Amino acid sequence: MHAEIITIGEELLIGQIVNTNASWIAERLNEAGVAVKQVTVVADSESEILRALSEAFSRSDLVLTTGGLGPTRDDVTKLALCHFFKTGLVLNQEVLEDVSMLFSQRNLALTELNRQQALVPEAAKVLRNSNGTAPGLWLEKEGKICVAMPGVPYEMKAMVEGYILPELKKQRKDSFIVHRTILTQGIGESFLSEIIAEWENNLPPFIKLAYLPSPGMVRLRLSASGAREEDLMIALSEEEEKLRSLIPQYVWGFDRDTLEGVIGKLLVEKGLTVSTAESCTGGYLAHKITSVAGSSAYFMGSIVAYANELKSRFLWINKKLIEKHGAVSREVVEAMALNGCQTMSSDFCMATSGIAGPGGGTAEKPVGTVWIAVAFRDKVSSRLLHLGDQRDRNIARATLATLAMLREKILEI
Amino acid sequence: MHAEIITIGEELLIGQIVNTNASWIAERLNEAGVAVKQVTVVADSESEILRALSEAFSRSDLVLTTGGLGPTRDDVTKLALCHFFKTGLVLNQEVLEDVSMLFSQRNLALTELNRQQALVPEAAKVLRNSNGTAPGLWLEKEGKICVAMPGVPYEMKAMVEGYILPELKKQRKDSFIVHRTILTQGIGESFLSEIIAEWENNLPPFIKLAYLPSPGMVRLRLSASGAREEDLMIALSEEEEKLRSLIPQYVWGFDRDTLEGVIGKLLVEKGLTVSTAESCTGGYLAHKITSVAGSSAYFMGSIVAYANELKSRFLWINKKLIEKHGAVSREVVEAMALNGCQTMSSDFCMATSGIAGPGGGTAEKPVGTVWIAVAFRDKVSSRLLHLGDQRDRNIARATLATLAMLREKILEI
Numbered sequence: 001m002h003a004e005i006i007t008i009g010e011e012l013l014i015g016q017i018v019n020t021n022a023s024w025i026a027e028r029l030n031e032a033g034v035a036v037k038q039v040t041v042v043a044d045s046e047s048e049i050l051r052a053l054s055e056a057f058s059r060s061d062l063v064l065t066t067g068g069l070g071p072t073r074d075d076v077t078k079l080a081l082c083h084f085f086k087t088g089l090v091l092n093q094e095v096l097e098d099v100s101m102l103f104s105q106r107n108l109a110l111t112e113l114n115r116q117q118a119l120v121p122e123a124a125k126v127l128r129n130s131n132g133t134a135p136g137l138w139l140e141k142e143g144k145i146c147v148a149m150p151g152v153p154y155e156m157k158a159m160v161e162g163y164i165l166p167e168l169k170k171q172r173k174d175s176f177i178v179h180r181t182i183l184t185q186g187i188g189e190s191f192l193s194e195i196i197a198e199w200e201n202n203l204p205p206f207i208k209l210a211y212l213p214s215p216g217m218v219r220l221r222l223s224a225s226g227a228r229e230e231d232l233m234i235a236l237s238e239e240e241e242k243l244r245s246l247i248p249q250y251v252w253g254f255d256r257d258t259l260e261g262v263i264g265k266l267l268v269e270k271g272l273t274v275s276t277a278e279s280c281t282g283g284y285l286a287h288k289i290t291s292v293a294g295s296s297a298y299f300m301g302s303i304v305a306y307a308n309e310l311k312s313r314f315l316w317i318n319k320k321l322i323e324k325h326g327a328v329s330r331e332v333v334e335a336m337a338l339n340g341c342q343t344m345s346s347d348f349c350m351a352t353s354g355i356a357g358p359g360g361g362t363a364e365k366p367v368g369t370v371w372i373a374v375a376f377r378d379k380v381s382s383r384l385l386h387l388g389d390q391r392d393r394n395i396a397r398a399t400l401a402t403l404a405m406l407r408e409k410i411l412e413i
Numbered sequence: 414m415h416a417e418i419i420t421i422g423e424e425l426l427i428g429q430i431v432n433t434n435a436s437w438i439a440e441r442l443n444e445a446g447v448a449v450k451q452v453t454v455v456a457d458s459e460s461e462i463l464r465a466l467s468e469a470f471s472r473s474d475l476v477l478t479t480g481g482l483g484p485t486r487d488d489v490t491k492l493a494l495c496h497f498f499k500t501g502l503v504l505n506q507e508v509l510e511d512v513s514m515l516f517s518q519r520n521l522a523l524t525e526l527n528r529q530q531a532l533v534p535e536a537a538k539v540l541r542n543s544n545g546t547a548p549g550l551w552l553e554k555e556g557k558i559c560v561a562m563p564g565v566p567y568e569m570k571a572m573v574e575g576y577i578l579p580e581l582k583k584q585r586k587d588s589f590i591v592h593r594t595i596l597t598q599g600i601g602e603s604f605l606s607e608i609i610a611e612w613e614n615n616l617p618p619f620i621k622l623a624y625l626p627s628p629g630m631v632r633l634r635l636s637a638s639g640a641r642e643e644d645l646m647i648a649l650s651e652e653e654e655k656l657r658s659l660i661p662q663y664v665w666g667f668d669r670d671t672l673e674g675v676i677g678k679l680l681v682e683k684g685l686t687v688s689t690a691e692s693c694t695g696g697y698l699a700h701k702i703t704s705v706a707g708s709s710a711y712f713m714g715s716i717v718a719y720a721n722e723l724k725s726r727f728l729w730i731n732k733k734l735i736e737k738h739g740a741v742s743r744e745v746v747e748a749m750a751l752n753g754c755q756t757m758s759s760d761f762c763m764a765t766s767g768i769a770g771p772g773g774g775t776a777e778k779p780v781g782t783v784w785i786a787v788a789f790r791d792k793v794s795s796r797l798l799h800l801g802d803q804r805d806r807n808i809a810r811a812t813l814a815t816l817a818m819l820r821e822k823i824l825e826i
Contacts, residue, residue: 015440027428039454190526282703283696290695301723304715
């Protein structure tokens with residue numbers, strides 16, 4: 001079964017809001033084994049909606065729309081639906097009661113405009129809306145289904161979860177899709193693809209591989225589709241195992257794991273703590289660690305020592321060491337990490353020192369030169385990164401590389 | 414001129430990522446006076462891309478695509494373009510040099526797969542990519558334009574801003590649209606609209622006002638359209654001046670200003686420094702400040718004192734004060750800010766202490782209870798925030814409120 005999503009609304013076409021409805025629906029449908037073939041965004045225009053509907057119906061079995069069901073004159077989705085399904089509007093008593101109830105609860109008088117919310121296409125099955133005035137509308141034609149929903153996210157979500165997904169599950173007997181995403185770090189897309197080429201070429205035809213690169217990491221998504229969910233799960237596990245064995249040192253997590261979340265679990269498991277001693281990452285490392293709920297169990301804190309005098313005061317960095325090697329050096333970053341363990345009473349300390357840019361570079365140490373280090377008590381490892389010239393990306397990539405290094409070091413214990 | 418956006422990628426159709434590229438491009442195009450007719454999301458499939466391209470070309474004059482230009486076999490946008498524009502792939506020497514350069518800068522060997530990034534449709538004009546390996550491709554057919562860009566946001570953005578928008582501006586001779594966005598903080602949309610109602614009603618017909626609310630702030634965008642750019646600029650300036658005079662205390666910036674950027678300029682102007690003493694914001698305040706290029710001129714550093722023992726060690730918070738009032742209290746947050754000025758040798762210090770959640774709340778201090786403070790040498794101000802139950806939103810909103818408070822305090826000097 002293929003589905004399409006049509007999101008209706010001017011605010012999406014002028015970029016005022018991001019289309020989170022479409023990604024949310026797509027995710028739910030995929031989890032339910034329904035592949036989404038296309039997402040289309042069109043304006044609140046009867047002809048545009050009609051065109052999008054008829055194109056989507058020509059390709060797919062299920063079309064979900066959001067938006068344009070409000071009471072004002074720029075909401076024309078119902079008219080387009082009547083046109084497309086060759087039906088007319090009739091007053092639905094249940095919806096009228098729902099809308100009246102909602103208004104009386106809020107001590108508001110029911111206006112004529114709001115009464116019109118109870119007018120629905122005669123051919124439609126009504127999905128009642130307990131969170132707002134616009135009902136959902138379920139229409140069928142030649143074995144294909146269209147469900148129109150309001151654009152307000154929580155009203156739409158209640159309809160998808162409460163009605164549409166259960167209904168689809170009943171109807172779908174023989175077609176499943178399951179996914180598994182393997183998260184890698186420390187190797188680029190092209191190198192990765194060379195290492196796993198042979199395995200990739202030998203994937204069974206019902207399993208597809210997608211590369212999803214993002215700054216500093218590559219996610220590998222395996223998708224299996226077929227008639228028996230259990231068989232798909234088994235086949236996916238087998239392929240995942242093979243893949244892992246080819247690149248064990250690069251795999252750090254699965255599906256929706258985050259590096260900071262994985263690190264948190266490992267630290268809790270081992271009863272260890274961490275702190276950060278940051279220069280060029282400017283607090284972003286600490287932010288990543290503390291974005292995990294419960295991180296206060298293993299995160300002591302951070303010294304963001306932007307000024308060299310704070311490196312001396314809180315991290316005991318000898319001024320002569322900075323004079324001799326510069327703040328961006330192996331010597332200084334290793335001392336920051338080692339001393340950070342002591343001044344912050346933590347088992348691990350991550351440290352960074354670099355030139356985030358765009359200014360501050362020299363011939364010897366150009367913008368993007370970043371030293372990172374991870375200390376475990378009295379042992380320390382460090383690495384030199386050569387990043388680019390964009391400040392925000394350099395901060396993000398240095399942070400990611402340092403987190404990845406911490407994860408490795410935790411695993412070595 | 415109508416435009417369409419085609420974003421290509423399986424990850425959008427399974428809801429793994431939200432389509433921020435489409436909304437960003439839509440916003441830029443609208444600012445440039447180009448209306449977006451449709452956004453389409455399709456998979457990395459040659460036939461799907463071809464279909465989407467030909468449908469978009471039948472409706473619109475400009476088609477921008479993102480995604481599917483990577484080196485791996487699931488990236489097929491270039492093949493679809495060759496098909497659609499009836500052209501073949503040729504090696505582009507400039508692109509090859511760019512890609513080689515990028516790899517040598519990173520001390521990586523150039524693989525055959527990456528060399529293939531230099532294969533481009535013969536009919537295409539190449540938009541060089543200084544941030545990644547995939548070039549942008551500008552193709553024309555029957556007076557209509559298609560530009561294919563990589564899906565990595567910052568690579569795409571550099572092409573839109575550096576090449577596409579200037580090129581579109583050149584092509585439009587007699588129709589201009591200019592914008593000015595006024596950034597306000599500390600007042601809700603409905604109150605704002607009451608204060609400025611009369612001014613709004615008297616705007617000349619060629620100037621439009623849009624309210625763009627986002628968490629913690631309201632942006633007011635003025636758009637003027639007409640045939641003479643200079644006249645529009647003058648009229649906009651006049652209206653902006655009138656608007657400012659109505660709400661001087663709420664306006665903190667313009668267009669793409671950020672609060673941290675505005676603060677940076679003020680601190681440089683006044684020759685003052687700042688530090689942060691963070692608990693619940695966990696380094697995010699320091700990150701915001703250091704995300705501004707040149708912040709090392711006025712940012713000393715941050716103590717992220719997650720563990721109470723670090724609050725005592727680095728911020729001289731008496732343990733008895735914490736025992737008496739709790740770490741989340743006016744007394745503690747004010748002491749953190751005041752002592753932070755001293756221990757970090759800064760003129761200002763921002764401090765936060767709160768319960769970000771989801772755990773850790775009590776009946777007296779539920780999740781979302783956050784104290785913030787700003788000290789200037791030996792004077793301090795503080796405020797209690799009642800936020801929600803989402804950790805990431807609480808951290809972001811507490812940070813924004815603290816930055817806004819710092820800005821006010823700097824202006825008082």
